[in-house]
Amino acid sequence: MRAAPRSTVRLLSTRLLLRAYRLSDFMLLCQAQTGSPQPFAYTDDMSIEREVSKEQFEDSVKLWRRNWRCGVHYVFGVFDNGNAKHIGRASLLLLNRQLRWANIGYQVHAQYSDRGYATEAAKLVLEFGFRCAEFHRIESAVNPANSAAASVARKIGMELEGTRRNFFPGKPGSHVTVFAANELDFERDA
Numbered sequence: 001m002r003a004a005p006r007s008t009v010r011l012l013s014t015r016l017l018l019r020a021y022r023l024s025d026f027m028l029l030c031q032a033q034t035g036s037p038q039p040f041a042y043t044d045d046m047s048i049e050r051e052v053s054k055e056q057f058e059d060s061v062k063l064w065r066r067n068w069r070c071g072v073h074y075v076f077g078v079f080d081n082g083n084a085k086h087i088g089r090a091s092l093l094l095l096n097r098q099l100r101w102a103n104i105g106y107q108v109h110a111q112y113s114d115r116g117y118a119t120e121a122a123k124l125v126l127e128f129g130f131r132c133a134e135f136h137r138i139e140s141a142v143n144p145a146n147s148a149a150a151s152v153a154r155k156i157g158m159e160l161e162g163t164r165r166n167f168f169p170g171k172p173g174s175h176v177t178v179f180a181a182n183e184l185d186f187e188r189d190a
Contacts (some may be wrong), residue, residue, distance in 0.1 A: 006068040009122040018076040071092040100136035141176040153179035
């Protein structure tokens with residue numbers, strides 16, 4: 001379940017380039033956050049902080065590098081394919097190695113919302129998850145109040161499976177709505 005080395009993976013669409021973050025991406029992230037009251041329109045509840053120091057960003061990138069090498073967390077920066085502006089982030093997090101099961105997360109900065117970027121990025125990451133990382137099942141666990149994230153999950157072909165109640169320890173009422181796709185359905189629909 002290990003994908004290609006992070007430095008060689010590039011996911012491309014007409015508008016987007018998804019790749020592993022580099023330490024030098026800090027300024028692109030800062031530029032995207034300038035003037036944005038909400039840094040991300042679509043959230044997987046693992047958002048990069050609104051104001052993150054260069055040291056915090058570099059620590060995150062180093063952690064993501066280690067996790068990529070271990071095949072447990074694939075984090076992609078989402079960039080405009082034409083001007084290299086930071087649009088957001090998308091990721092796959094291993095949930096169960098034996099069952100080849102992961103969770104997909106996707107976010108875009110507020111100024112890029114409602115333009116289809118989250119859907120486009122999530123679709124690329126879903127394809128990477130099935131074809132390169134060889135996952136069997138990929139879920140999107142979204143906050144029930146986040147209709148935009150639910151819409152993205154539906155648009156990329158994920159099916160609504162239900163709600164996990166009180167999902168996060170120590171956080172009563174932290175329900176998540178679960179959407180999922182598996183490799184068999186993905187190959188059939190491709």
